[in-house]
Amino acid sequence: MKIAVWLGRRLIAIVLQLLIISFLTFSLLFLMPGSPEQILIGPNPATAEQLESIRERYGLNEPFLAQYADWLGAAVHLDFGTSIANGEEVSSLLIERSGVTVSLAIYAIVLLLLLAVPLGLVAGARAGGTADRVISAVTTMLVSAPAFATGLLLLYVFGVVLRWFPIFGFGSGFTDVVWHLTLPAATLAIAVIALIVRQTRAVAATIVRSDYVLFGRARGVAPWTIWTRYLLRGSSMPLVTSMGLVLGFFLTGTVVVERLFSIPGLGSLLINAVSTKDLPVVQGATILVSFFVLLANLLADASHLAVDPRVRKAVLA
Amino acid sequence: MKQTRRSRMLCAAAAALVLAAGCSSRPATEEPVDAGGSGVPLFVPAGAGSDEQIDLVTWGILGGVPSVDPARSTAVSALAVIATILEPLVKVNGRGELEPSLAESYEQVDPTTIDITIRGDVTFWDGSPLTAEDAAYSIERMAGPGSVNAGLFGAFESAEVTGDRTLRITLKEPSRDFLYVLCRAVVVQKAFTEAAGEGFGSSAGGVMGTGAYRLDSYSPETGATLVRYDGYWGEAPSAETFEIKVFNDAQALRLALQTGEIDGANMPPLTIPPAEADSWAGPDVTVAFSQGTGTWYLAMDTQQPPFDDLHVRRALASIVDREGIIQVTDGEYGDPMTALTLPPLWTGFVDDPAEIDAILAGLSPLPPYDLDAAAEELAQSAYPDGFSTTVVVPHEANPNMTTVMEVISEAGREVGIDIEVKRVSLAEWSATGTPGQNPPLSLSGQSPTAATPLGSVLQLLRPSPSRWTNYNTPSIDEAIDRYQVAESNDEIIAAAEDVLNELNEQLPLIPIKVNHIGFAYRNEFVVAEDVGQWTIPGSNNWAAAIKPAAG
Numbered sequence: 001m002k003i004a005v006w007l008g009r010r011l012i013a014i015v016l017q018l019l020i021i022s023f024l025t026f027s028l029l030f031l032m033p034g035s036p037e038q039i040l041i042g043p044n045p046a047t048a049e050q051l052e053s054i055r056e057r058y059g060l061n062e063p064f065l066a067q068y069a070d071w072l073g074a075a076v077h078l079d080f081g082t083s084i085a086n087g088e089e090v091s092s093l094l095i096e097r098s099g100v101t102v103s104l105a106i107y108a109i110v111l112l113l114l115l116a117v118p119l120g121l122v123a124g125a126r127a128g129g130t131a132d133r134v135i136s137a138v139t140t141m142l143v144s145a146p147a148f149a150t151g152l153l154l155l156y157v158f159g160v161v162l163r164w165f166p167i168f169g170f171g172s173g174f175t176d177v178v179w180h181l182t183l184p185a186a187t188l189a190i191a192v193i194a195l196i197v198r199q200t201r202a203v204a205a206t207i208v209r210s211d212y213v214l215f216g217r218a219r220g221v222a223p224w225t226i227w228t229r230y231l232l233r234g235s236s237m238p239l240v241t242s243m244g245l246v247l248g249f250f251l252t253g254t255v256v257v258e259r260l261f262s263i264p265g266l267g268s269l270l271i272n273a274v275s276t277k278d279l280p281v282v283q284g285a286t287i288l289v290s291f292f293v294l295l296a297n298l299l300a301d302a303s304h305l306a307v308d309p310r311v312r313k314a315v316l317a
Numbered sequence: 318m319k320q321t322r323r324s325r326m327l328c329a330a331a332a333a334l335v336l337a338a339g340c341s342s343r344p345a346t347e348e349p350v351d352a353g354g355s356g357v358p359l360f361v362p363a364g365a366g367s368d369e370q371i372d373l374v375t376w377g378i379l380g381g382v383p384s385v386d387p388a389r390s391t392a393v394s395a396l397a398v399i400a401t402i403l404e405p406l407v408k409v410n411g412r413g414e415l416e417p418s419l420a421e422s423y424e425q426v427d428p429t430t431i432d433i434t435i436r437g438d439v440t441f442w443d444g445s446p447l448t449a450e451d452a453a454y455s456i457e458r459m460a461g462p463g464s465v466n467a468g469l470f471g472a473f474e475s476a477e478v479t480g481d482r483t484l485r486i487t488l489k490e491p492s493r494d495f496l497y498v499l500c501r502a503v504v505v506q507k508a509f510t511e512a513a514g515e516g517f518g519s520s521a522g523g524v525m526g527t528g529a530y531r532l533d534s535y536s537p538e539t540g541a542t543l544v545r546y547d548g549y550w551g552e553a554p555s556a557e558t559f560e561i562k563v564f565n566d567a568q569a570l571r572l573a574l575q576t577g578e579i580d581g582a583n584m585p586p587l588t589i590p591p592a593e594a595d596s597w598a599g600p601d602v603t604v605a606f607s608q609g610t611g612t613w614y615l616a617m618d619t620q621q622p623p624f625d626d627l628h629v630r631r632a633l634a635s636i637v638d639r640e641g642i643i644q645v646t647d648g649e650y651g652d653p654m655t656a657l658t659l660p661p662l663w664t665g666f667v668d669d670p671a672e673i674d675a676i677l678a679g680l681s682p683l684p685p686y687d688l689d690a691a692a693e694e695l696a697q698s699a700y701p702d703g704f705s706t707t708v709v710v711p712h713e714a715n716p717n718m719t720t721v722m723e724v725i726s727e728a729g730r731e732v733g734i735d736i737e738v739k740r741v742s743l744a745e746w747s748a749t750g751t752p753g754q755n756p757p758l759s760l761s762g763q764s765p766t767a768a769t770p771l772g773s774v775l776q777l778l779r780p781s782p783s784r785w786t787n788y789n790t791p792s793i794d795e796a797i798d799r800y801q802v803a804e805s806n807d808e809i810i811a812a813a814e815d816v817l818n819e820l821n822e823q824l825p826l827i828p829i830k831v832n833h834i835g836f837a838y839r840n841e842f843v844v845a846e847d848v849g850q851w852t853i854p855g856s857n858n859w860a861a862a863i864k865p866a867a868g
Contacts, residue, residue: 034744041391041465053462086384086537087519097538152568160572168564168573169539259565264538268565272381275714275743 002316003305010301014294018287022075025286026068029279036060036084036277058084071283080284085276090284093269098288100170101265104257105250107181108188109243116193117239120200121231127205135197143194151187151260158183168262184261188254192246199242203235237308244300248293357650357833359660359670360411361605364843366555366864374556374842374863377570377582381537381563386518387503388464397583398541398561401860403503403526406433406452407496408857411847413665413768415496418857419447419504419527421482428491428802429474435482439550441506442531449484453477454507456486456499469498469766491801493809494775497767500857529554529861539563543860554861571597574837581838581863594650597837604837606650607849610659611832612773613721613762619825620787621757623706628698630824633758634684635691636728643830645724646717650835654828656680656817657774661850665768666806680814681821683828692732703733706758709749712740721829722760755785762832768851770813771800777826788825841866 037054038046055061059070074081080090119139123132142150159167171180207213213230255267266285273281305312380394387399406420417423423433439447453476460470472492477485488495509517509525516522520535529551530543540563545554562579564570573579574597598604615633617624624630643651655677663673684690695701708726710718719740726736736758749756765772775797777786793816800812820826834850845864846852852859 032744033742034747038747039744040389041468046468047462047471049462050464050467054465057463082515087386087389087515087517087522088537089519089521092521096536155569155572160576163576167576167578168569169562260569262539262562262564262566262569264536264563268538276383277744 006316007302010298014291014298017294018290021290022072022283022287023068025283026071026279027064029274029277029282030064030067032277034277036279039276040084071280075283075287080287081280083273083278083281085273085278085281090280093281094266094284094288097264097266097269097285098292100263101251101254101258101267102292103177104181104184104188104254104263104265105247107178107185108250109247111185112189112193112196112246115189116196117200117232117235119193120197121204121227121235123197124201124204124206124235125208125227125231127201127208132201136201139194139197142190143192145190147187147191147256148260150190151184151257154183154187155260170263180261181263184254184257184263187257187260188250192249196239196242196246199238200235203238204231207231207234237304240303240307241300244297247296247300251292251296252289357606357608357652359608359664360847360849361607361844363846363848364864365867366843366845367867369555369865371556371865373558373560374581374860375560375562375579376860376863377562377564377573377579378540379564379567379570379583381565382535382540382561383537384518385524385532385535385541387501387505388459388461388466389518391465394563397859398532398535398543399503400857401543401559401561402528402530402532403505403524404528404858405500405503406435406456408500409497409665409768409851411849411852413661413663413849413851415500415665419452423496425496429488431486431488431496432479433484433486435484436550437482439527440548441509441525441527442546442548443506443509443525444548445506447504447527449478449480449482451507452504453484454510455504456502458505458510459502466501469501472498493801493803494767494769494772497769497772529858530559533558551858552861555864556860559860559863574602574839575599577601577839580842581836583836594648594835601839602837603840604835605844605848606833606835608652608659608661609832609834610661610765610773610850611762611834612654612657612659612764613760613829613832614654614657615725615827615829616759616761616777616785617825617827618755618757618785618787619823621755623698623700623704624757626698626700627823628694629700629704630827631684632691632694632698632732632734633729634824634827635687635694636732636734637725637827637829638686638728639830640686642721642724646720647830647833650833652831652833654831655683656821657777657826657828658770658813658817659773659831662765662768662770662772664849666770666809676810676814681818683821684824686728688728688731691728691734695732695734703735705735705737707737707739707756708758708760709739709741709746709756710760711743711746714743714746718760718762755787759785761785770809771797771816774816774820786825788823790819790823793819838863843867 036058037051037060040054041050059067062070071081078091080094082089083093119135123135126132155167158164165183166180169180171177207230213226216226216230254265255271257263258265258268266289269281270285270289273285305315378394378397380392382395382398383392384390384395385398385402387403390396390399404419406418407415407423408418410416419435419439421434421436423431425431433452435447435449435452441447456476458464459466460473461467472488472490472495474487474489477487479485504527506525513522518524520537523532523535529546529549531546533542533544535541540561543559543561545557564573570582574582594604594606615637617630619625639653643653658677660670660673660677663676667673667676695703708722710722712719719738722736722738726738729736749759763773766776778788778793778797796812796815796819800809800816803809803812836848838844842863843866844862846862
């Protein structure tokens with residue numbers, strides 16, 4: 001029952017946060033100089049009738065609050081309208097693009113965990129040793145490089161020189177998508193690898209010096225068990241919390257990677273929509289991305305509750 | 318005018334990432350047919366193609382395809398797809414001359430009446446025949462207030478069906494450019510378009526046209542897959558499938574071309590300095606440039622101080638270092654402009670390229686780059702101590718604009734002209750030049766609306782809700798009127814010279830440079846027709862001209 005109350009509160013908070021975000025986004029876009037019809041007409045000569053016709057079609061002559069109320073009224077029914085730039089249903093655009101971005105983010109998380117956790121455990125277990133210093137130096141160097149530079153390097157080495165992976169697009173079918181997303185996902189993972197490595201290392205270094213590990217070793221517990229049951233499980237707690245933030249970063253921070261690898265995801269959709277002041281698309285994409293981030297944080301917190309009885313007791317008390 | 322501010326220069330976001338890769342040799346362009354100062358040819362001759370049938374050609378373009386509805390698309394990337402699948406009644410050939418396309422014939426009955434007879438052998442992709450009703454509907458729709466292209470059709474009054482295969486177009490006033498503007502009115506099927514409603518041209522709604530390729534699938538972010546239409550009335554293209562892939566990053570586009578993931582690409586000269594074109598060429602890739610008509614110029618509101626003073630305008634013209642600007646933005650692929658017209662705009666009226674050069678050379682000269690002369694002009698103006706002004710540039714969307722303005726600004730400081738170059742977003746930049754916000758000075762770029770000598774100029778002088786230069790004199794109006802109704806090429810040329818001479822003397826607009834047009838393709842392919850400004854990849858039915866190389 002208590003868990004249901006906690007969950008209910010969190011969901012209500014998410015709804016309120018989305019409401020605030022939608023209003024702020026709408027306001028900022030409304031205040032932004034320029035208008036969609038001007039951008040739509042592009043380089044062509046414009047007539048007053050033409051401008052008026054386009055404004056009328058998209059309800060742009062309505063007062064600010066009326067426009068927002070119209071949008072909100074439709075949005076609660078999951079109708080996000082149509083794109084001013086191309087007439088596409090915003091809902092369809094969001095479904096199509098979010099599939100791409102979520103796939104990329106999940107793949108990047110998998111790569112990150114496969115790379116960062118073992119490296120962090122090794123560095124923590126060998127704290128102060130050569131392995132620790134090498135791992136720390138390399139990961140710090142990687143995280144210092146901007147994503148576009150890392151991506152371009154990966155693209156050139158593995159796409160152009162070695163030709164192991166395609167250098168653009170999303171692909172079709174599971175295997176093809178994995179093949180296409182490997183370089184972009186690696187680019188994303190590299191951007192935060194140092195964070196996870198250092199976090200895992202810090203926890204692992206503490207655990208490896210703890211009495212219960214020492215006692216376990218003295219009892220003759222197998223090294224594999226020490227690594228997996230003691231170090232890995234002990235390190236998982238902060239990792240779970242971090243993963244919520246990292247997933248949020250991956251969902252919102254894919255713009256550069258999407259552009260570089262010509263991947264049609266939410267990031268590129270949002271950037272294009274902002275530059276053309278395509279209000280329905282910006283609103284829809286912002287709400288969806290915000291929802292993903294808030295949901296990722298909720299899942300991280302819920303996971304924390306599930307795996308740590310101390311936290312569960314404190315939160316649900 | 319704001320319409321010219323939001324120019325084709327902004328068709329895509331700028332790419333600032335450069336990774337030195339590939340061959341750095343001079344692109345293997347064919348011998349120039351005619352050379353300007355840069356050596357960029359007026360036309361690139363057709364390559365020798367074979368008749369071999371192939372399964373697939375993949376072509377890369379920079380920037381998404383917002384819509385394939387011709388009435389809601391202005392992006393160059395969108396036009397590349399539209400021009401492949403939809404056809405106009407009349408088109409411009411490689412030499413800038415009008416010729417029938419879906420029209421069997423057309424006749425200018427009088428200065429405001431055009432009769433058109435459509436071909437009888439054309440069918441839409443669904444097999445239904447093209448009718449005069451479809452043609453008239455397409456023109457009315459393109460010129461209607463709901464169309465983003467309506468402003469181009471300012472002279473258009475009506476399109477009336479006069480028979481099964483005939484229609485009559487009536488103009489509000491004589492317009493020399495109208496038949497060229499009509500080339501933009503690609504034909505769509507009326508019944509399909511009305512049934513699709515707001516979804517027409519979207520990925521779900523699609524389009525129904527008559528082109529050599531039909532639209533099989535399309536996405537704004539990834540591009541389009543086109544399949545050969547077997548019932549096409551003209552010559553069948555070589556490739557069964559033609560895929561147009563969207564890239565958002567110019568370097569990724571270049572690498573995809575060099576690795577063979579795509580077979581060709583439209584060069585993005587508007588966002589990447591042509592000076593970097595050499596890095597696109599290589600042992601497997603040919604890069605070709607032909608003379609373009611994308612013009613860069615400074616525009617002044619001649620009703621606002623200080624630009625209501627001719628001495629100020631002359632001083633400003635004298636601080637424009639065209640060679641310096643071209644050196645940093647275009648390298649060997651740029652040419653300075655001597656007037657707001659360019660050789661490709663004259664080829665339909667003057668046969669001999671040398672004669673075109675002679676006409677342009679005979680125009681009133683622009684003030685050359687000369688800081689001493691600028692200081693002298695300023696001393697004679699109402700602002701002998703100099704003046705300050707601001708120019709906004711959409712830096713992120715087009716960093717080249719910033720570069721050009723910085724060069725001019727730097728020279729201005731030497732003589733007391735303080736130009737602040739303010740970097741703004743594309744949206745904010747688009748908002749300038751609207752009614753009531755006419756900027757006193759602005760840097761602009763645009764492409765001509767017609768392949769006519771004044772095709773770049775008339776839209777800048779035509780009255781509109783947001784007229785930039787506010788330049789309006791009886792003499793120029795008289796010359797334009799004469800130009801619109803002239804019947805012989807000699808009369809057209811004479812009237813055009815009068816307009817251009819006055820503009821060069823009074824300087825409401827200061828021409829800077831021209832953007833040439835580039836494309837790149839792998840050597841397994843050729844473009845099997847002359848490639849010039851009017852037939853570059855992206856113009857009418859261009860994909861059908863991509864063929865396997867002979868031998």
